[in-house]
Amino acid sequence: MKLRNWQSECINSAISKYKSKKHFLALATPGAGKTVMASVLAKILYDRGEIDLVLCFSPSSIVAHDFSGALSEQFEAHFDGNIGAMGNSYTYQALSTLNSTVWRLFDKYRVFVIFDEIHHCAGSSVKDANAWGKPIITTIKERAAFTIAVTGTAWRTDALPIALADYCNESGKIQCDYAYGLKEAIRDNVCRIPQVIALDNDQITVVENGETNYFTSFLDLLSQSIIPYSKIVTNPSVIEQLLNHSNTKLNEIRCFNKSAGGLIVASSIPHAWKIELILKQTLGESAIVVTSDEDNANELITSFRHSQDKWIISVGMISEGTNIPRLQVCCYLSNVKTEMNYRQVSGRILRITDAPNQQAFLFMPAEPKLVEYAYRVAQDVPDGLAKVKLAQLDEEIIAEVDKANQGEQIISDGDPIDTFPDEPIINIGDAKTDNDEIKDPINEIKEGKIAITTDKIIGIDGQFNHKELEIDGFEHLVISKQSMAQLNQYSAEVF
Known part of the structure; x- marks a missing residue:
């Protein structure tokens, strides 16, 4: 060898x-x-x-x-x-x-x-x-x-x-x-060049106790401590937008490399199945879901490794050390916000293969800590090659906060959960079966019986114009005018 x-x-x-x-x-x-x-x-x-x-x-x-x-x-x-x-x-x-x-x-x-x-x-x-x-x-x-x-x-x-x-x-x-x-x-052609696309929004509406507040970015929203980050990554509209961007890029890569695959990192087991359903309903794409609930999880991962299937969804089982070289796109919907986890997950799409296309893309919400980690990783990349882009979502997110409804139960796959001590709950509509009764939420999602409602959602909506800017040696950043002030303030704090 x-x-x-x-x-x-x-x-x-x-x-x-x-x-x-x-x-x-x-x-x-x-x-x-x-x-x-x-x-x-x-x-x-x-x-x-x-x-x-x-x-x-x-x-x-x-x-x-x-x-x-x-x-x-x-x-x-x-x-x-x-x-x-x-x-x-x-x-x-x-x-x-x-x-x-x-x-x-x-x-x-x-x-x-x-x-x-x-x-x-x-x-x-x-x-x-x-x-x-x-x-x-x-x-x-x-x-x-x-x-x-x-x-x-x-x-x-x-x-x-x-x-x-x-x-x-x-x-x-x-x-x-x-x-x-x-x-x-x-430099040695051992790893791919990571390209990060952080999706943001400049029209966010939060309704709390009849009072409406507006925010121009995820940074602006999260800094107010009204809604935890876990509510952003589990929001159907955010999930759909990230999946759409990620799937479009994976389709482009598969035009040159038919075996290219994508990894979607979820926050919990129910979240993983919710993502699988949205992927199927909105994009017509299927995915393999691998969590600690699956008795044959290792067999599923091994099978995916050697197949040409497009998507695999996991919580923490494909985070570090797992060798699936054909992965070239990652959709990061985890609520784990540590740099270690971010770097290990991004490493899943960096392994060089002999395929004609060796691009690697990671899509994520523009959460401040994750953006900071992306810039740090970019600093490890040879000059002129790293790309960290900020792009806008194309839907409004409207959130209705109900402080009377607290105590959400989350089934975790071993990852720390991003919550607040007195976490307000966003009312995104009740997901019900035809009989208005859910006996097993995870099985109902697996069977596609839960309708993904969008009438009450974290408000990320509207039409957006983008322009590309060069900032601090990075080749391109895509960001709206409304978010520019937040970015400048954030960059000053970080660097």
Whole structure:
């Protein structure tokens, strides 16, 4: 197997460090090929007679399965923990349930341990360790022959130290033994150039207790703390607009690359099925929905990976490490607003393939934090190549806030939910079956029985004119005149 230059450099750097230390941390941008790199390193160490077995830990079962396959290919042996296996591949969740027979392997054999997306595991000691970091610190750290920890985002949102990582005493920044950023990956033709389209609106109307308020952008609306961001991404009109833009772009790409696919990231399981229904009703497009509710979720993801289906909808199961190279468009409707999640999701559309078209587009609402993250990612891209565009939705959103109706129940797929302590509820009309009764909301949405009403919605409406502007080195920004003041103010605060 011919390795990419960065993979060879990283492997050589690890082998060199293992002469004096047993732990190695590699930072590589999402989509760069960390799975192959770590698997080849394991085989080299085995061929050199320095290890006997390989164990791998990763954040999800689909990623664990991918690592098992990559290791099996390198070793020409199975990695399932059975007799004759060269090791096994687990999720981090399994760390707390592994029995003593697994831990005894460290006493009898020289075990090489791979930690994928190590930022999930926190702790410099038992005192500040999380549930996944603790067994790494107490059981694996000293007993493993060697370890390699890989990540695409070398920090944690809660600012806790990452397990097995070293930090500079003065700056407190993490010390990576090898780093390979997005700029280098694009230069080497390893990753695609991300192009971000943030959709905004300058005619937003919110009705609260009979009082009508008008807003000229999502920034303006969210700054008033009247409506949480979760109400924007679950609004049918917003969903429809984002899907329409995303689907149009995917259709353009599929004219050159018939296998190109799109990922829609939802906020919750009911939200995912609501998106699927809107996609079907308004655009006539079908989609595969993959959530933790599906017993065969991994099989669905694998099937989609090798198919020519257009769309797959998920909440958190296709966020990091999941390898579907044919994804080229992402519609971000998640209410998770952390930079780590944003970067990991955007990484799903960055893997280079041999297809004739290698464009990558991410569509999202123009939420201030997400726009800030988009600009940061753009700064990692070689000069003149990054595109961050702001475009206007072409429908008015009218919101009616009913403070008497509170306590919405959300079925989550493991992601944090963006809510307010006393969250006002937007009345968007009751979704009912023909019998005016909903026994199972998710099943009713799956069966297409719920009518998507648009008579009472967050008010994003009207006709908009666009013009393109060059701002701060980015090639184009598309924004209405009404939102220009907010953008200037926001840019000043961010930069």
